[in-house]
Amino acid sequence: MDRSTAQCRTVQANAPWQATGVSVAPGQFVCVAADGLWSHGAQGLQAITPFYGPEGFGKDEPATVPEVVSRTGALIGRIGANAPFLIERQLCFISSAYGELRLSMNDEPGAFDNNRGSVHVEILKWADPRRAPSRIDMDPKACRPR
Numbered sequence: 001m002d003r004s005t006a007q008c009r010t011v012q013a014n015a016p017w018q019a020t021g022v023s024v025a026p027g028q029f030v031c032v033a034a035d036g037l038w039s040h041g042a043q044g045l046q047a048i049t050p051f052y053g054p055e056g057f058g059k060d061e062p063a064t065v066p067e068v069v070s071r072t073g074a075l076i077g078r079i080g081a082n083a084p085f086l087i088e089r090q091l092c093f094i095s096s097a098y099g100e101l102r103l104s105m106n107d108e109p110g111a112f113d114n115n116r117g118s119v120h121v122e123i124l125k126w127a128d129p130r131r132a133p134s135r136i137d138m139d140p141k142a143c144r145p146r
Contacts, residue, residue, distance in 0.1 A: 014115040018102060020103060027094065028129070034087065
């Protein structure tokens with residue numbers, strides 16, 4: 001199979017736009033899968049701190065999160081300085097940009113200090129999308145430290 005080796009990274013909830021060390025070029029086929037629990041801080045009158053997976057908090061909060069989507073707490077990515085995109089649990093895509101893949105929790109700019117937890121991410125990359133398999137089995141749980 002013509003692919004790079006799997007890259008494993010941990011994305012912390014309390015820091016925006018973390019470097020992965022994975023360079024992406026136009027035409028490359030990239031898959032990102034995530035697993036873990038994190039939280040964007042206390043919610044509601046009871047001030048509970050909900051923990052959830054990379055798909056996000058489960059409700060939209062218009063006008064309080066970055067321009068990508070309004071799903072607070074979801075895993076998002078960006079390539080270089082290009083626009084952010086939604087990843088959640090898994091996303092495979094053909095890149096149209098050059099740059100380093102960066103990952104972040106989707107949260108209000110400047111509001112990362114009360115976030116907790118992390119997600120483990122597996123990143124696969126093929127230089128030629130025609131060489132990518134028709135079925136891609138990813139296991140971000142295998143990226144957890146043992």
